[in-house]
Amino acid sequence: MNALSISTAISTGRVNLITTRQRSLTVARWRALWLALVFAAIAAAALVRIAVLGVSDRTTTIASLEEALLPPRGEITDRNGVPLARAFPAYALWYNPRALGEGGSPLVKSAEEVAAELAAIFPDLDQAKVARQLAAGRPGYIRRRVLPEDANRVQAIGELALEMPQETDRYYPQGSMGAHVLGYVDAEGRGQVGMEQVLDRHLTDPALRDQPVALSIDMRVQGALEDELRRGMLAVNALGAAGIVLDVDTGEVMALASLPEFNPNKIDAEGEKYMFNRVTNQVYELGSTFKPLTVAAAIDAGVVRDFGRRYNAEPVAIGGFTIRDSHPLGATLNVPESLIHSSNTVTARIADELGPEKLRQTMIDLGMNERPYIELPARGHPIWPGDDWPRLRNMTVSYGHGIAVTPLHLASAYAAMVNGGVWRPATLRKLEPGAAPRGRRVFKASTSARMRQLLRMIAVYGTGRNANAAGYRVGGKTGSAEKPGAGGYRRSTLVSTFAAAFPMDRPRYVVIAMLDEPKGTTASSFQRTAAWNAAPIVGNLVPRIGPLLGVRPDDARDVDISDLRPLIRGDGE
Amino acid sequence: MSATQPYIPRAGERAPRPDRFRTSRRAELKIWWREIDRVLLFLILALMAIGAAAVAAASPASASRLSTSDQQLPDLYFYWAHLRWQLLGLAAMFGAAILSRENARRAGIVLFAGMFAMLVLVPIAGYEVNGARRWIDLGVSFQPSEFLKPAFVITLAWIIAWRARDPNIPVVAIATAIMGAVGVLLMMQPNLGDTVLFAGVWFALVVLSGVSTRRLGAVIGGGLVAGVLVYLFYENGRNRINDFLGGGTAFDQVDLAQRTLLAGGWTGSGLWLGIRKMSLPEAHTDYIFSVIGEEFGLLVCAVIVLLYLAIVVRVLVRLADEEDLFTLLAGAGLAVLIGGQAFINILVNLQLAPSKGMTLPLVSYGGSSTIAVCLTVGLLLAITRRNPFLKRGRPGVWQRLFGRESRQ
Numbered sequence: 005m006n007a008l009s010i011s012t013a014i015s016t017g018r019v020n021l022i023t024t025r026q027r028s029l030t031v032a033r034w035r036a037l038w039l040a041l042v043f044a045a046i047a048a049a050a051l052v053r054i055a056v057l058g059v060s061d062r063t064t065t066i067a068s069l070e071e072a073l074l075p076p077r078g079e080i081t082d083r084n085g086v087p088l089a090r091a092f093p094a095y096a097l098w099y100n101p102r103a104l105g106e107g108g109s110p111l112v113k114s115a116e117e118v119a120a121e122l123a124a125i126f127p128d129l130d131q132a133k134v135a136r137q138l139a140a141g142r143p144g145y146i147r148r149r150v151l152p153e154d155a156n157r158v159q160a161i162g163e164l165a166l167e168m169p170q171e172t173d174r175y176y177p178q179g180s181m182g183a184h185v186l187g188y189v190d191a192e193g194r195g196q197v198g199m200e201q202v203l204d205r206h207l208t209d210p211a212l213r214d215q216p217v218a219l220s221i222d223m224r225v226q227g228a229l230e231d232e233l234r235r236g237m238l239a240v241n242a243l244g245a246a247g248i249v250l251d252v253d254t255g256e257v258m259a260l261a262s263l264p265e266f267n268p269n270k271i272d273a274e275g276e277k278y279m280f281n282r283v284t285n286q287v288y289e290l291g292s293t294f295k296p297l298t299v300a301a302a303i304d305a306g307v308v309r310d311f312g313r314r315y316n317a318e319p320v321a322i323g324g325f326t327i328r329d330s331h332p333l334g335a336t337l338n339v340p341e342s343l344i345h346s347s348n349t350v351t352a353r354i355a356d357e358l359g360p361e362k363l364r365q366t367m368i369d370l371g372m373n374e375r376p377y378i379e380l381p382a383r384g385h386p387i388w389p390g391d392d393w394p395r396l397r398n399m400t401v402s403y404g405h406g407i408a409v410t411p412l413h414l415a416s417a418y419a420a421m422v423n424g425g426v427w428r429p430a431t432l433r434k435l436e437p438g439a440a441p442r443g444r445r446v447f448k449a450s451t452s453a454r455m456r457q458l459l460r461m462i463a464v465y466g467t468g469r470n471a472n473a474a475g476y477r478v479g480g481k482t483g484s485a486e487k488p489g490a491g492g493y494r495r496s497t498l499v500s501t502f503a504a505a506f507p508m509d510r511p512r513y514v515v516i517a518m519l520d521e522p523k524g525t526t527a528s529s530f531q532r533t534a535a536w537n538a539a540p541i542v543g544n545l546v547p548r549i550g551p552l553l554g555v556r557p558d559d560a561r562d563v564d565i566s567d568l569r570p571l572i573r574g575d576g577e
Numbered sequence: 578m579s580a581t582q583p584y585i586p587r588a589g590e591r592a593p594r595p596d597r598f599r600t601s602r603r604a605e606l607k608i609w610w611r612e613i614d615r616v617l618l619f620l621i622l623a624l625m626a627i628g629a630a631a632v633a634a635a636s637p638a639s640a641s642r643l644s645t646s647d648q649q650l651p652d653l654y655f656y657w658a659h660l661r662w663q664l665l666g667l668a669a670m671f672g673a674a675i676l677s678r679e680n681a682r683r684a685g686i687v688l689f690a691g692m693f694a695m696l697v698l699v700p701i702a703g704y705e706v707n708g709a710r711r712w713i714d715l716g717v718s719f720q721p722s723e724f725l726k727p728a729f730v731i732t733l734a735w736i737i738a739w740r741a742r743d744p745n746i747p748v749v750a751i752a753t754a755i756m757g758a759v760g761v762l763l764m765m766q767p768n769l770g771d772t773v774l775f776a777g778v779w780f781a782l783v784v785l786s787g788v789s790t791r792r793l794g795a796v797i798g799g800g801l802v803a804g805v806l807v808y809l810f811y812e813n814g815r816n817r818i819n820d821f822l823g824g825g826t827a828f829d830q831v832d833l834a835q836r837t838l839l840a841g842g843w844t845g846s847g848l849w850l851g852i853r854k855m856s857l858p859e860a861h862t863d864y865i866f867s868v869i870g871e872e873f874g875l876l877v878c879a880v881i882v883l884l885y886l887a888i889v890v891r892v893l894v895r896l897a898d899e900e901d902l903f904t905l906l907a908g909a910g911l912a913v914l915i916g917g918q919a920f921i922n923i924l925v926n927l928q929l930a931p932s933k934g935m936t937l938p939l940v941s942y943g944g945s946s947t948i949a950v951c952l953t954v955g956l957l958l959a960i961t962r963r964n965p966f967l968k969r970g971r972p973g974v975w976q977r978l979f980g981r982e983s984r985q
Contacts, residue, residue, distance in 0.1 A: 025741040025902065031787040033897045036909050039781055040893040046920050047886035051879055053927045057835075058843055058875045142816070 076172050078206065078213035080186065080199060082223040083256075083434045087216070089186055089200065089268075092175030095155045095168045097122075097147040099138065103164040110165045115139040118163055122146070125157045138165075149173060174200075180267040182226050184281045185219065185260050185380075185432060188268035197279050199432060202379045218434040220256035225249055228548040229259040233517060236541035237263055239527035242519040246282035246411050247541075249549065250514045252419040252505065254440035255428035257378070258513065258553065260284075260412075282520065285382040287408040290518075291485030292346045292534075293503040294404030296455060298355050299339060300421050301366040304451040307358045311339050312571050315350040323396050327352050340568050343458050344466030346482065348403045355402030360393035363401060369446040370417040370427055376410050377429030384410050404483060411501070415516045418503050422459065422479075422511040425452040457565045460508040464565075465572060470539035471504055473546040475557025480504025480515075480542060482534035487521070497521055500534035504542045507555055508563040515549075517541040609675060612962040614895065620888050621670075621939065621954050625663060627869075627881065628940035632659040634848055635868040635942070638860040655861050659942045666951030673955025678904065681959035685731025685907075692728055695721035696762045703766075708813075711766045719945035722763060722771050726914055727953040729759065730778055731960075734906035737786045741902050749786055752779065769807060769814050770933035774918055776800070781913040785906055817931045830864075831925075831932055833857050838870035838878070838926060845874030861942040863934055866926040881940070882923060889916035892961065904960055911957040915939075915950070 080089040101110035111118055119135035126147065134146055146166070150158065155168050174189040187198025195204040199219060206212055229247045237245040249258040262282040266275035280286065302308040314336035320327040333345045342350035355363055367373065375383040387408035389397050400406040412430060420427035425447030428440065447455070459479030463472045467482040483501040486493035501518045505511045522537045524530040531537070550557065586592075600608070636655035644650045676684060695713055699721060703713045711720050733755065737748045756779040763772045780800075784793060807814045837853040837860075840846065851871040854860050860868050870878050892912035899905040915938050922937040924930035936943055938950040 021742075021744070024744045028740060028787045029900065029902055029905070032785045032902060032905050032909075033899070035785050035787070036893045036896050036905065039784070039909060039913060040890045043886060043889045043893075043916055043920070046924070047882050049929065050882045050920065050923050050927055053929055054875050054879050054882070057839055057927070060839075 074210060074214050077174065077189065077193070077208055078203075079216035080203070080207070081216045081218050082221045082226075083218055083258075084222065085216075085218065086223045087177055088182060088219065088221070088223070089174060089176050092173045093170055094173040094175070095150040095152065096145060096171050097150050097155075097158060098143070098167045098169055099146050100143055100165050100167045101141040102143070103167065110141055111138060111163055113163070118161065118166070121161050122158070122166075125154055174268075176268045178223060178227075179269065180265045181223070181230060182221060182259075182261075183265045183268050184262045184279070184283070185221055185226075185257075186268055188271055190271075197281075197382070198380060201381050202432075220251075220258065220432050220434045221260070222258050222552065224552050225549045226259040226261065228545060228552075230261045230263070230265070232541050232545040232548070233261055233263055235544075236517065236537060237519060237522075240519060240522035240525050240532075240537045242522040242537075244282055244520040246286075246516070246518045246520075247545075248283050248411060248415045248514075248516045250415045250419055250430060250516075252423040252511050252514055253428075254435050255377075255416070255419070255430045255443075256435055257430055257432050259549075260432075281380065281382050282518070283411050284376055284378055284380050285384045285410065287384045287386055287410055288499045288501075288518070288520075289405050289408045289485045289488070290411070290414055290499070290501050290503075291404040291483035292348075293414055293481050293483035293501050294402065294407075295343060295346065295351045296421060296459060296481050297366065297370065297417055298351055298358070298363060298402040299343060299458065300447055300451055300455050301363055302354050302358045303454055304366070304447050305358055305362050307362075308339055308354060311568060314338050315342065315353050317342075317347055317349050320349050320352050320399065322399065323394075325396060327399060338571050340458060340461055340571050341573070343481070344462055344572065346467055351403045352399035355398050356395065360395070360398035363398055364393055366446065367401070367407070369444065370413070370420060371429075372407065372409050372413055372417070376412040377416070377431075378412060379432050386410070386413065404485060411516050411518050414501070414503055415514050418505055418514045418516070420446045421455050422452060422505045422508070422514070424449045456505075456508045456511065456563050457568055459505065460563050461565055461568060461572070463504070467533075467535040468502065468504070468539050470535060471502055471542040471546075473506075473543050473550075473557075475559050476546045476550050476555065477507035477509055477558075477562050478504050478542065478546055479506070479508040479511075479563070480539070482539055484533040484535075496532070498532050500532065500538045502534050502538035502542050504546075506546050506550065507558075507561070509561050512555055513549075513553060515542050515545060517545070609962075611965055613674060613958050614891070614961050614963075617888065617891055617961070618958060620884055620891065624881070624884050624888075624939040625666075627877075627884075628865075628937075629656075629660060629663060630848070630873075631865050631869050631940055632656050632861055632942045634851065634872045635854060635861040635865050637849065638854040638857060638868070639862075639942075641855065642858065642860070655942050658944075659861075659947070662942075662944050662947040663951075666947045669948050670951040670955035670958070673952050674958035676956075676959045678960055678962055681956050682731055682735055682903065682907070685728050685956060686735060688724060689728035689732040692721045692725040693759070696725060696759070699762070700765050709766050709768060711768055720949075722766075722768060723946050723949035724952065725759070726771075726775070726778075726949065727911060727956050729755075729775060730782070730910035730914055731907050731956065733779065733782050734903055734910055737782060737906055738903035740786070749783060749788060752782065752786075764811075767811065767813070769811060770921070770935040773933070774914070774921065774935070776803075777917045778910055778914050781917075782906055782910050785909055817933070830858060831928060834864045834867040834926055835928055837864070838867040838875075841871040841874050843875050845870075845872050845877065848872055862936050863922070863932075863941070864926060865937055865941050866923055869940075870926075885916055885919040885923075888912065892957065895961065895963075908957060908961045911953055911960070915953060915957075 075091040077091055079087055081087050104110055115135050115138035118138055119131050122134060123129045123131040137144060137146065150168065158166055158168065176186060185198050187196050187200035189200055190196050195201040195207065203217055206217060229249055233245040233247045245263040247261045251258060260283050264278045266278040299308065317329065317333055317335060317337045327348050329347050329349055333347055337345065337347055337350050371377060372386055373388045375385050389401060389406055397406055416427060416430055425445055426443040427446045428443035456479060459481060460477065462468045462481055463479050468480045471478050471480055481503055483503065485499050486495055487497045487499055489497065499518065499520055500522055501516065504515045506513060506515070517538045519537055522528065522532055524532050528536040633653065633656045637652040640650040640652050640654045673681065699710060699713050703710045706712055711722065712718050713721055733752045736751050739746045740748050756775065759775055760772050763775065780796060783796065808818055833856060837857050840851065840853040851868065853871055854868045857864055857867065866878065869881065889912050892908055896905050896908045918935060918938050921930060921933055922935050925932050936946055
């Protein structure tokens with residue numbers, strides 16, 4: 005540079021020119037590579053996006069022509085073929101401002117007039133909002149679901165811009181009935197909550213979706229169960245109710261209800277609040293309903309051999325804790341009396357004789373230590389007392405405290421107790437005859453026969469008298485457990501349950517009715533315990549569902565309790 | 578130096594033609610074949626073949642959509658029309674590619690003058706389609722803005738390359754003034770998509786011209802301000818941006834496009850077996866990428882993305898060895914033009930950008946647009962011609978980056 009700068013003016017300019025040219029060329033070359041990098045980055049973004057879209061589940065539905073002829077989603081029916089969920093060819097109301105061509109007003113009348121006419125057809129329409137939407141001239145939905153007769157009336161308005169595309173929709177013809185069993189289909193077309201979620205793949209599989217899927221539910225039984233539960237729940241101002249009807253020999257669920265329910269046809273914030281399933285998801289300390297299970301375990305183990313033997317019924321003081329009965333039942337009680345009067349003290353002493361290992365093993369055999377066996381996605385894990393039970397824990401579990409399970413656990417356990425002693429998983433799929441799982445033996449058949457007598461005696465002479473529907477040979481056990489609150493159990497906040505089976509001479513179905521926090525009202529004679537609110541639900545329900553399920557009322561038949569009857573003193577009549 | 582008198586320009590006297598080896602037409606073609614970028618040509622032809630298949634797939638959808646009760650279009654109406662346009666386009670491409678670099682530049686400048694004049698005429702003599710006045714009818718009807726694109730790039734590159742002769746010419750200011758004039762004319766139509774594309778190409782050329790990074794930052798800031806202005810004052814653009822940000826409504830164009838794109842999964846439903854495309858507006862033009870997604874699958878979509886990237890990168894990387902400023906600018910500008918339009922369209926289809934109304938170059942159906950894109954490619958081939966027997970004198974970018982000989 006130095007040598008050049010002292011040369012003539014002309015050559016300096018030339019050299020400068022060459023330098024400029026070289027410099028700008030170098031810069032341009034490097035920046036061309038920058039540009040290439042920018043494009044590489046954009047292409048990478050596009051490729052990542054393609055990959056993300058490709059693995060998102062929106063693509064999995066590959067549409068082919070044959071599939072277009074099938075319903076978009078298979079039907080669900082109950083065990084008798086009654087449709088519970090079906091594809092429904094519905095109309096939507098779509099605003100197409102270009103229907104009259106480009107330019108000019110999209111509507112013949114004014115936006116306000118059209119909105120007023122639409123509001124006359126759909127009273128819940130937001131007239132001002134629709135008028136704004138029409139005036140703005142932007143395409144969009146006005147309504148997602150329009151009934152055929154309303155569609156005709158919309159046509160009669162005579163606006164071409166109001167189009168009614170046909171869209172298939174999921175429709176639940178029974179409304180909110182069986183909502184927790186069925187679930188719903190969300191806006192993306194995926195099943196949620198109930199069997200819609202469980203069967204999602206099956207229902208959308210092109211090879212399978214032309215055939216309806218039958219559930220084990222019987223719609224008539226489901227309706228009766230929901231009706232009786234709702235009546236019982238409202239009569240005592242309970243927070244909620246749960247109920248289940250279970251086939252004791254196959255594990256098929258005939259009806260399953262959790263109240264308050266939601267409407268799968270209309271999912272909103274209100275509905276989402278109630279999607280929680282009390283039967284399979286919520287665990288409760290179910291209280292005295294566990295006593296028959298303890299007694300059955302004791303009979304099975306040979307600890308209870310003599311039903312006339314009298315046990316001490318004084319309060320049990322152990323480890324700074326005293327187990328009492330709800331009211332004094334006398335100094336001594338035998339086993340039938342302890343169940344009839346629901347004695348905590350006698351049950352605790354029997355469990356103490358039985359020992360924690362045996363009771364714990366029976367509870368494990370009944371599936372009380374794992375989530376309930378059913379297809380539904382929401383299943384609650386029990387609060388299980390663990391491996392090593394101290395003496396006190398053994399005693400409290402014997403009358404249903406210190407262990408929390410779902411009502412479905414209890415139903416399966418009662419089924420095993422009365423069906424001859426075999427535990428089977430519950431199912432919501434309809435089973436072909438003979439296709440019931442083999443299950444596992446928990447109790448001896450002789451134990452099961454004894455338990456039928458004892459459960460029947462509770463319903464005839466004891467706390468279950470309100471459930472004793474004439475002719476249906478109901479047997480069952482009440483349970484009124486205090487709910488745990490801050491600083492111990494709350495005496496006035498109960499979960500009251502009635503766990504029953506019928507007919508006791510040849511048990512076919514287990515029925516569980518549970519009320520969450522019932523209040524004392526006139527309807528329950530100002531009582532909060534299960535004998536006054538849950539037992540009557542079963543008492544009303546069994547005569548309604550018995551004939552539907554093939555159980556006829558018969559006064560001439562009953563389980564033979566003549567050998568135990570003389571052991572009951574006093575008020576048994 | 579020869580002993581003859583050196584040439585001094587005087588009135589009425591032309592420079593004597595340098596003696597050239599006289600060649601036959603056949604030999605010239607052979608030389609041409611040796612000089613052009615054959616990899617680029619192959620990539621372009623591959624994309625055009627995919628385009629023919631894609632238009633065949635989309636044609637029934639658009640034909641049934643555009644049929645009226647008076648006139649029923651046959652299913653493959655757009656396919657046969659597209660093949661005819663592609664033949665014309667190939668002719669235009671070959672005609673442009675056979676030019677020498679200098680003649681390609683001259684042709685570009687003349688084309689710019691002509692098309693700019695047409696663009697001025699559009700608001701007066703043009704006619705309206707779909708609410709925008711973009712077309713002009715001179716015996717054959719066409720969109721001047723389509724043909725303006727390659728001419729604009731070449732003219733801007735030529736102007737910026739003036740700097741190599743006289744550093745005192747305010748080349749960037751002139752280029753910006755031209756951009757402003759074109760932008761105003763385009764927005765009068767209105768045509769936001771093409772304005773964005775022209776601005777992008779202009780920006781790429783300004784970047785290449787060596788403007789300092791600080792001023793580049795200012796330009797990007799100005800671009801953001803322009804975006805806000807568009808949002809505030811251009812209603813159609815505002816609606817589209819709102820749709821993009823707010824997710825739009827179900828079953829609007831964008832949503833339909835995505836449903837179509839995803840309907841085929843990875844491997845597609847097969848040619849003419851797609852269903853979703855039937856409800857897609859502009860299936861054969863703006864949303865052909867989605868139709869490809871349904872019928873040929875997402876994998877083919879990825880292949881198309883890679884093809885466009887390969888074209889852009891091939892051109893830009895090859896230019897990194899270039900000694901001539903005009904060639905570098907024009908070649909890079911034309912590559913950015915094709916790649917930019919392609920990626921805007923692809924990003925719209927993938928819902929990564931608000932919808933613009935821009936075709937996928939070389940693939941979408943189109944009359945004047947197909948010919949214009951082919952002409953662009955032809956000019957690109959002509960400008961990037963390079964004698965394969967000439968080697969670099971000084972080390973280029975490649976040697977400096979990797980320390981080895983560059984290819985060609």
